[in-house]
Amino acid sequence: MELPQQARVVIIGGGVVGCSVAYHLAKLGWSDVVLLERKQLTSGTTWHAAGLIGQLRATSNMTKLARYSAELYMGLEEETGVATGMRQVGSVSAALTAERLEELYRAAAMARAFGVPVEELSPAEVKERYEHINLDGVKGGVWLPTDGQADPANIALALAKGARQNGATVKERVKVTGIARTGRRVTGVDWVAEDGDRGHIACEAIVNCAGMWGHEVGRMAGINVPLHACEHFYIVTEAIEGLTQMPVLRVPDECAYYKEDAGKMLLGAFEPNAKPWGMNGIPDSFEFDQLPEDFDHFEPILENACNRLPMLAEAGIHTFFNGPESFTPDDAYHLGLAPEMDNVWVACGFNSIGIQSAGGAGHALSQWMDSGEKPFDLGDVDISRMQPFQGNKHYLFERSKETLGLLYADHFPYRQKATARGVRRTPFHHHLLERGAVMGEVAGWERANWYANDGQEREYRYSWKRQNWFENAAAEHKAVRENVGMYDMTSFGKLRVEGPEAEAFLNHVCGANMSVPVGKIVYTQFLNARGGIEADVTVTRLTETAYLVVTPAATRLADQTWLRRNMGGFSAVVTDVTMTEGVLAVMGPNARQLLQAVSPADWSNEVNPFGTAQEIEIGMGLARAHRVSYVGELGWELYIPAEMSGHVFETLWEAGQDHGLKLCGMHMMDSCRIEKAFRHFGHDITCEDNVIDAGLGFAVDLSKPDFIGKAAVAARKESGPKARMVQFRLTDPEPLLYHNEPIIRDGAYVGYLSSGNYGHTLGAAIGMGYVPCEGETAADVLGSTYEIDVCGSRVRAEVSLRPMYDPKAERVKV
Known part of the structure; x- marks a missing residue:
């Protein structure tokens, strides 16, 4: 068996996805590409796929990739001479x-x-x-x-031929038996051919395109690839x-x-x-x-x-026919650079949409590998969204029973997975359940989404209209706006960045200035070289040499990986400390009175101002009180040692009975934040959204020495935004918004909502979304007439560039 002893990249797996990756890398001029297939090309799942080519996916970028696939397949036959059977039949x-x-x-x-x-x-x-x-x-x-529809096997064979025509090596009946590693890098793969030949290929990177073998190949490479056939x-x-x-x-x-x-x-x-x-x-x-x-x-x-x-x-x-296909825990495929290693890439777990996805996935991954940066937001499918526990085989077995069927299930808003639940619990889990919590799940975390009233069923009744918890969430929203509410934020990621150069390192990675006094909390973003937003976090200076970075629950691993990959020569370490502390948010105009009832600390503005953290006593325990708010009201996030969390909850709950304290869930938090036009990472802000366009330029300090993205932010600030994040309020209080509803400006479709929810205080559905405006002033943007397309009906909307609720942010600082 003649195989090269060295390659720039080895692709493991010769299904349609592996062939697509090889094709696209070869097209980019990667001549030393080697694809190894254990048996025959397409012999895993590609050969028995139905070959449906749908172009509409759940997000704009996934739709872009599906459309690219269809266009690619239409031209492959002419390029390679292999018939793909691609027909746009509708x-x-x-x-x-x-x-x-x-x-x-x-x-x-x-x-x-x-x-x-x-x-x-x-x-x-x-x-x-x-x-x-x-x-x-x-x-x-x-x-x-x-x-359309196409011949799956022939698409793969056409891609393989195209890869060969552009210099790639494609070998069948060669199985990868081992992957050599040094630290966080693979150095090569061991292989054995069916004829008994053996060998080793030294390589600079590998791509796991092993389909339903992807989990096993991932383990060989030291990475987690959660999927199950x-x-x-x-x-x-x-x-x-x-x-x-x-x-x-x-x-x-x-x-x-x-x-x-x-x-x-x-x-x-x-x-x-x-x-x-x-x-x-x-x-x-x-x-x-x-x-x-x-x-x-x-x-x-x-x-x-x-x-x-x-x-x-x-x-x-x-x-x-009965054949196996691989499914992931969230029904989205896995693409990108694995967080555990620095040169192991993944493209597998395609959940029965591999044919329609393969062209676009190979295209996007090859661009990412070639440039070192994601070509656009791939958060839906980025492998870094998967949590380590999701590689557990029992978990995957239980979850896979559900995920196949979810492809054709009703895709209701707020729909929760029913299988493989209860894996990650906060210290308050049983306290919340005892008081009516109805749980949702994010990244395996059980989180209270809303609270049932006495005698009310504790489960979701899904609908596209107002669901059975709508009034419950409205009451929780009202409590936070008018009195005091408490909710569990433990699931949010907590990364401790520590070391003699922690300040310099964070100044390199963050847009805002980290040279602040101990106890100061800074809202900031991690930016990429294009000025796009890789993470949206708060950073609290704990000591001269230690900071706490708080991230969304779902992006903790991705954010930790970003920090580690950009560490360079800085003398600092990053440690996940998420479960060392429970976190309770106490929010509302009467939050101060409740906290004064259980703590001797001084909660006044003079001693405890907004944007600072204080060590406090509470009940008979200790905590750290962070005065920040994602709901736009006076309040504190209390960071409590895990072993004291139960005691502090009971202390607050008991005292709260005299203050009208209401337990609240994540639905309340989202409806409050959207009234304040606070951005939601992954929806409103992503790696392709420039921080200036996102309206977050205030969180970037361009007077700092060089930091990641500085030049791009300065250039966009100079040129003006190409788009503006706009807040929309429907003039009809009845329709509901979720996200992706089209934005119509002066009668023309110009974009879509990045997020939506009901604003119970503002009295209508609220949406957020980007409006293209290159060369226009803010007044130009606001001077137009806007409608939102809700299920085919155009609904007039009021617009604002400032938060419609408390635009001067006076309520958080009272």
């Missing part, structure tokens, strides 16, 4: 419930914002687009004319006389999709209770394998399908 999605119809119509509005052609359909129009459908129960649907079923009928090319049909309420192929019909399913597979590992001999049939499992899907498409009742079944 797709119809049909709704059987009013809730599903609202979901589809909201998705249609989102498509318009993202530039994807779309058309809402009445039941009769569904029938016009898909003549074979039985309209029983159909409420309507949507038509996406640019969706599940059985995926479809049937193919005998040839049906007179059947011509048809659009793809999806009926998610019946967990089914339909694809015409060469005069036959393929019926696939994403059933709500999936069957995990490969718990004891995947057999070494696996190649183009099928799993045992389970007709009993598939029969309910087939029964509904024969009613929905009566032709199926008459057609014979040619193939009953």
